[in-house]
Amino acid sequence: MPKNEETKISNVKDSTAVFEEALAKAGDGKYVLRLFVAGMGPKSVQAIDNIKRICEEYLPGKYQLEVIDIYQHPIFAKDGQIVAAPTLIKELPLPLRKLIGSMSDTERVLVGMDLKFKDDKE
Numbered sequence: 001m002p003k004n005e006e007t008k009i010s011n012v013k014d015s016t017a018v019f020e021e022a023l024a025k026a027g028d029g030k031y032v033l034r035l036f037v038a039g040m041g042p043k044s045v046q047a048i049d050n051i052k053r054i055c056e057e058y059l060p061g062k063y064q065l066e067v068i069d070i071y072q073h074p075i076f077a078k079d080g081q082i083v084a085a086p087t088l089i090k091e092l093p094l095p096l097r098k099l100i101g102s103m104s105d106t107e108r109v110l111v112g113m114d115l116k117f118k119d120d121k122e
Helices: 003-024 042-058 074-079 106-112
Strands: 031-037 063-069 087-092 097-100
Touching: 031 042, 042 063, 042 106, 087 106, 097 106
Parallel strands: 031 063
Antiparallel strands: 031 087, 087 097
């Protein structure tokens, strides 16, 4: 097997192990989030800053955020069926949700993460 194929398989196994570990911790109410970005351009940096701000404000100490650059790890984009970047995937708690964009619309992100319902007023 070519070395790059072995690396891909190893990365997938590592990814599976991380997910299974996160699933085991799901009972503690943590949110498991993955943000897929394409390089470190302005849109990627904005999405990272926005989701970190939202998580710190609404989920302090109750989230795990992994930022994945699909240029450096294209296998994760394929496995996660990522068709656009930035894309945020809320893996836990279930149900799985995907949000695409800069994460600048806080209310939209909160609704997408099931932290707020569309009819809720602040």
